[in-house]
Amino acid sequence: MGESFLLGLSSGSACLVTCGMVLIPYIISGPAGLRRTVIDLSLFMLTRFLIYLALATAVWYFGKAIFSSVFLRTFLTGTLYTVFAIMLVWYSIGRGRRKDCPAAIVKKVDNLRLVPVMLGITNSLGFCPALLLILTKGASQQTLMQSYLAFVMFFLGSSLWFVPLPFAGKLKRKETLELIGTMATGVAGVIFFVKGLTLIIGGLING
């Protein structure tokens, strides 16, 4: 579960860099007052949480169907980890990373009350490499509760980055922190890459 939290924590930073371009202006340009900001942020987080729970359920049942044997469970999981980890490292290096967060589509929404909800939906369904990794993890869990736990820990890890969002403008050396966060994403990718390789080789050796 620590792994899921860590993945959330490391991916949230990269997510913030891209999605922050839409989220920050929306949150700080909304109606004045801390109360409104807290409500908007809470709606955003709640939507993400519910989407993650739905994904955890769907992906676990999918995994039950696909990962029928221990060999497939380790070998396939390892392969997916390796592929998505490479994507996560590439994502953090920045050459292949989309500059526009999918949440940008929300700019076109008229009803302001819907905006945090829409942002939550688009952010959680962004299918960045970190989310692909946690989907793989959720699919390979033994029980549904374990899949939920993995996604909850991922949600908690990634949410930590959004909490100080309203104060982000006041932070000095924001770009440096974003750079470190992005590099941390790359390091997380490397961790999962090695983990994935170990699972593949272990799966092949043990049959």
Place this chain on the structure above:
Amino acid sequence: MKKVKVILGISWAFIGLVVIIIMFPGSGVFSEKLAGMSFMKINPRLTGGDVAYKTTMQACTLVVHKPVFDGLFGDRKSGFVQVDWRGKVAEKISDTIDFDHDMKPDFFVMINTKNDSVIFTPFNRKVKGIAISTSTSYGWTIRTGLDK
């Protein structure tokens, strides 16, 4: 203000000089003071935990440790229990262990210390397999996985 900064800077530099000079002769004292602090003990997940009880046998002593579930924010769901055989360890060790002292055996273990082979039979459903089985300078040690 400039003069104050200069004086403070030079004073700090001389304090640094004093620190470096007393560091080596004083390292024994400083280390002992640091070692006495409450956080300066090795985590039970690495030491094997406190000793629960000992049983003196013919040539060696059976030492059963308390189960370890330590985590960052409290106990974790899974942990282990460590059992040591200290002293002159026979070529074949076999014992039934009751680590929680509830008069019910928790697991049986038979170890061939020559070829490191282990036969392990859990009786308690919280007991998982052998995590570590190794010879040590004091005899032999095993750690078995446990669920809380």
Place this chain on the structure above:
Amino acid sequence: MDKVLTSSINGKSPGKSFLYTLPMFLISFMFISGGRPTFTDPAQTAALLTVFLGMNVLYFLMHYTGKTDKYRAVLFIVFALSLSFTLIKNMIEIRHSMSFSQADLVECKIPFCHLVIPMLILPAAFTKSIIFPGTILGSFASISSMIVLWLLATLVMGRGFCSWGCFYGGWDDGFSRLRKRKLIRKVGDAWKWMPFAVLFMVSLTAALTFIPTYCDWICPFKTVTEFEKVTGVESAAKAAVFISLFAGLVVALPVMTKKRTQCSFLCPLGAISTLSNKITPFVVKIDKGVCTDCMKCADVCPMYAITPEGVRSGSVSMFCSKCGKCVDNCTKNAVHFGIRGVPAGTMKNFSRNLFLFVSFLFMAVFSSGTIIFTLKSFYSLIF
């Protein structure tokens, strides 16, 4: 001899250099011999005297020639090589192998090194315990003594510990000096922030798993010290990782870039030491009054601490490890050792002398044990 020992602007006369060396001579002898020298063992005596005299000759040369870095590097590199020799020799004598076994982990017999320190902080704060299988006190490289030495040295020297104390730094420092010219001229400046990302990740993973992750998976210096026995896929993967990192970051990249890439791009302790540079009394400064913006200092700096923007604004960044390379290469004496609060361009000699005494004394005493042991082993073979 004159050509080799040409004085720079900072050089002193032989008499003055000897006077400056005298306090080091006396104090270092006291510390290295432990205050009560015994000369019963000829090999030990020969090693002690060689090390003591050699160190003081280097210190004398620093004052006489006015150059810091190349003499510092000699001792620094010898320290790194000696430590590996000492550790490997001990391990082979005791365990007949460079690898440690499960028994060593279970019995908490792993020697501690300062690179572990960042990973201990979070678990110590939450669980009031140390997540390293070593001894707290009373053994070789015990946890308490290593923490005390590192903490005090870092408070005084800041990231200077990386160039005057770290017993691994000599490896990539040494390899960075092999070539005359760089093969790779430019590596992105942003990579110097990587150690912070590594620090963040290893601190978190260590706190969550109770395993010092950097030591378990990443540390390249396991290649030249000790490592986990390869018994399966995971331990083989770990071996592949640290060997690759040693080959890449400690050997190949330093040779090609003439920079200390392991220290600049990976070391999590370097990240903490970088932050400590904000509070230490000794700093490297640029005297804009005489600086001609030639950028030689930026070019030679092995730690990416000096940038063209920094030179133009007269500042050296917090990544500086105070190795002295920029100071030695500046033809105008614009880059100099300084003291925090003292304006750049003033008290240059005083600042340099004070810093040299502090840092060299630390390095001399810290390294003496291992170098003496290494030399004694060689002398025992010869005599």
